Amino acid sequence: MNDKVNLKKVFILFFIVAVACMPFSNGEKALFVVASDELTDVPSNGSLDYKIDQLLEDERLDGAITAVSIRKASDGELLYSHDGDIQVHPASNQKMLTAISALETLGPDYRFSTEVLTDGELKGKVLQGNLYVKGKGDPTLLKEDFDQFAKELKQQGIHKIKGNLVGDDSWYDDVRLSTDLNWDDEWNYTGAQISALTISPNEDYDAGTVIVEVYPGEKAGDSPVVNLTPKTDYLTIVNKAETVGKGEAKNISIDREHGTNNIIIEGEIPVDGSRSRAWRTVWEPTGYALDVFKKSLEEQGIELIGNSNVTVGITPEEATVLTSKQSMTIEDLFIPFMKLSNNGHGEVLVKEMGQFVHGEGSWSKGLEVMREELSQHDLNMDSILLRDGAGMSHKNLIPADQITKLLYEVQDASWYPVFENALPVAGEPDRLVGGTLRNRMTGESTKGNVKAKTGSLTGVNTLSGYVTSTDGEKLIFSIMMNNYISGSMTPVQDAIATVLAEHEFE
Structure with missing residues (x-):
């Protein structure tokens, strides 16, 4: 063992304070403090097998299933496999399977669309007929897009x-x-409901969610101030919280009551306290999008008159398109999808594949498309169970050897650069570059070198992707830990990736 490393292990106890606003598989967009686990020694001598075997002796892995697979990117040769044929849960590594299937099925230039239509006609300044908003899955619609729709309707002479x-x-x-x-x-943003007509609160594009911010009142005893982004009446704020004296502890919870759109605020926030903020899902997001659009219309002076209602329905085939919008390309969408591990994007892509291939936007048809696409890469499909597109399911199963095989096979695809560019990059501080790896593997050998997808669920932690060794050998790896109860698996994963980055092949 390296004496300097042992001295560090004896004398150093450090904490990493990370301020993050990125979505993980089961995380929070909030300030969080992560205490590092015991430093993991990185073996510097011996064969690749020996080095990794030593790391897998870590006591943190006792009782857990650890599957590790390593291949050469040049020819797919399997260099190392530890339980690589065991079917394990991938967590958000599932997103790689979804991304690859979507790139193959839809293509990197594919766009979602939204249309505003009518079955009536304009008489004077009054639109005599219904106004339809037809969503086609776009997860990137923002309040400003609805504002633009309203402005264009106003320009067409519609006032009522x-x-x-x-x-x-x-x-x-x-x-x-x-x-x-x-x-x-x-209720959490990682489990947002999927609708073909939805809205995102900001440019992370967490569709079907609302940002809830809680600020202290003017004085102790006042109710805290609650703001929603975007502003909407579709949700009801139930404010049970209290502003307390200067210097007192802050303890604010922000929840959505199951099956309703009641946002429950509880706890205490001091007069001099900082805001509390959370992303919360909306029950039935179609109505949420409609409410925001109605506000955009009102802001442009366009009002519903007579016995008009806001409702959900089907657009008649003969309806006329008044305005429309196309989303960014899938290539651009893949940056927040993969870098920030956006669950909603994964599920939208599954449904869109089902609609595109089979004319049915459902999970069953979309997953059928995924199975068909993945089978084209010579995988053992009998060892793979697909249950969703994002990896939230504890029933998804895939062996690590199959992941590395897939990552090898796709390198020749025309769209491969789009896929590789969407992977988080170790140690890069820009959250739309480093993504979920921006605070990991910041050392010289790994920073900017390890490009991999993270994954995290209760009892599951995974990391799969690419790294180039010291002597220029590009490697493919998959590290999948399952069934652990406590502790962090990331130090072991990072140590394995570091071994690969620093290894020299004879």
């Missing part, structure tokens, strides 16, 4: 609508949550 405002989300089915999503995860 004598008809209903109708949201059409029929591009996808009405199943909002993936099969295995835990019911107590559905």
Whole structure:
């Protein structure tokens, strides 16, 4: 063992304070403090097998299943496999399977669309008929997009609508949550409901969520101030919290009541305290998008008159398109999708593949497309179980050897540079470059070198991707830990990736 490393282990106890606003598989967009586990020695001598075997002796892995697979990127040769044929849960490594399938099926230039239509006609300044908003899966719609729709309608001479405002989300089915999503995860932004007509609160594009901010009141005893982004009346704030005296502890919880759009605020926030902020999912996001659009119309002076209602329905085939918008390309969407591990994007892509290939925007049809695409890469599909697109399911299964084989096979695809560019990059501080690896593997050999997808669920931690060794050998790796109860697996993963980065082949 290296004496300097041992001295560090004896004398150094350090904490990494990371300020992050990025989505993980089951994380929070909030300030968080991470205490590092015991430093992991990186073996410097011996064969590659020996070095990794030594790392897998770590006591943190006792009782867990650890699958490790390493291949040469040049020819796919399997260099190392420890339980690489065991079917394990991938967590957000599942997103790589979804991304590859979507790039093959839809292509990097594919865009989602949204249309605003009418079945009526303009008489004077009054639109005599219904106004339809037909969503086709775009997870990147923002309040400003609805503002632009409203401005364009105003420019067309529409000042009043004598008809209903109708949201059409029929591009996808009405199943909002993936099969295995835990019911107590559905309030958090990582478990947002999927609708073909939805809205995101900011440019992380967490569709179907709202940002809730809680600020202290003016004096102790006042109710805290609660703001929503975007502003909407679709949710009800139930403010049970209290402003307390200067210097007192802050303890604010922000929850959404299951099955409702009641946002429950509880706890205490001091007069001099900082805001509390959380992303919370919206129950039935189609209605949420409609409410925001209605506000955009009102801000442009366009009002619903008569007995007009806001409702959900189907756009008639003969309806006329008044305005529309196309999303960014999938190539651009893959940056927040993969770098920030956006679960909603994974599930939208599954449904879009089902709609594109089979004319049915459902999980069953989309996963059928994924199975068909993945089977084209000579994988053992009997060893792979696909249950969703994002990796939240504890029933997804794939062996590590199959992941590295897939990552080898796709290198010749025309769209491969798009896929590789979307992977998080170790140690790069820009969150849209480093993503979920921006605070990991910051050493000289790994920073900017390790490009890999992270994954995290309760009892599951995974890391799969690419790294180039000291002597220029590009390697493919998959490290998948399952069934552990406590502790962090990332130090072991990072040590294995460091071994690969620093290894010299004879």
